Amino acid sequence: MSKHLVSVVYITLNAEKYLEKSLDSVKNIAQEILIVDCGSTDQTLSIAQKLKVKVISRTWEGFAAQRQFAVDSACCDWVLMLDADEVLTESGVQMIVEALSYPSDVSAYFLRRLSIFHDKKVLHGDWGHDRVLRLFDRRQGKYTDNLVHEAWETCAPKKTLPGISLFHYSYKDYSELIEKMRRYAMLNAQQLRQKGRVLRAHMPMTHAIAAFTRSYFLRLGMLDGVEGAAIAWTTALGAFMKYAIALEMQAQDKDTS
Numbered sequence: 413m414s415k416h417l418v419s420v421v422y423i424t425l426n427a428e429k430y431l432e433k434s435l436d437s438v439k440n441i442a443q444e445i446l447i448v449d450c451g452s453t454d455q456t457l458s459i460a461q462k463l464k465v466k467v468i469s470r471t472w473e474g475f476a477a478q479r480q481f482a483v484d485s486a487c488c489d490w491v492l493m494l495d496a497d498e499v500l501t502e503s504g505v506q507m508i509v510e511a512l513s514y515p516s517d518v519s520a521y522f523l524r525r526l527s528i529f530h531d532k533k534v535l536h537g538d539w540g541h542d543r544v545l546r547l548f549d550r551r552q553g554k555y556t557d558n559l560v561h562e563a564w565e566t567c568a569p570k571k572t573l574p575g576i577s578l579f580h581y582s583y584k585d586y587s588e589l590i591e592k593m594r595r596y597a598m599l600n601a602q603q604l605r606q607k608g609r610v611l612r613a614h615m616p617m618t619h620a621i622a623a624f625t626r627s628y629f630l631r632l633g634m635l636d637g638v639e640g641a642a643i644a645w646t647t648a649l650g651a652f653m654k655y656a657i658a659l660e661m662q663a664q665d666k667d668t669s
Contacts, residue, residue, distance in 0.1 A: 504577030537633025
């Protein structure tokens with residue numbers, strides 16, 4: 413495959429830890445590597461400069477808006493959107509080459525992603541069933557305007573590439589896992605309230621129990637040891653807090669109406 417087919421795009425903020433490793437993993441398939449940065453103060457920009465990566469500085473306007481701006485700024489029609497803590501595997505490189513080397517009606521590809529936590533591969537639970545839509549023809553879609561869990565949206569055919577395409581170096585420790593859960597619970601609660609759904613008092617507990625049961629038992633997170641348990645409990649706590657915070661917002665709205 414010609415390198416002229418793909419722009420590899422990142423949005424970053426203080427992403428130095430795995431950025432160089434990620435950039436190195438895509439250098440052989442990208443005509444262009446583009447970083448849209450919103451004010452990094454660590455070595456992110458120095459790494460980009462050293463590797464001669466194009467950087468655009470832009471004020472943060474939310475995940476979806478930032479990703480859409482990055483896509484619109486790319487030079488190629490086909491875009492591979494990565495996070496700075498994701499590394500493209502050798503098999504992922506080969507699968508992308510094969511997928512884009514021949515004419516097809518497919519406009520977007522899901523990539524299977526394997527998370528690494530405490531230097532261990534997480535093979536089960538919610539993380540073990542992870543796939544992300546990251547390779548797409550930018551002419552046939554856009555990013556959904558969500559506060560969190562933004563996704564590429566297209567009506568054209570989609571396909572999942574076989575095998576593991578990405579390694580995700582997720583969190584350095586439990587405190588980082590919990591902190592991200594806290595941030596996402598707040599964003600998810602805000603998004604839930606924007607939808608105007610009427611919430612009930614039982615929802616925090618029922619959603620938390622369902623999340624833990626799915627991750628730890630149904631998806632065999634127990635087989636990932638302490639890490640699997642931590643992921644399941646944190647997922648459950650995130651679900652609980654999402655609905656608890658949304659209920660709190662709902663009560664506040666009633667008090668002011």
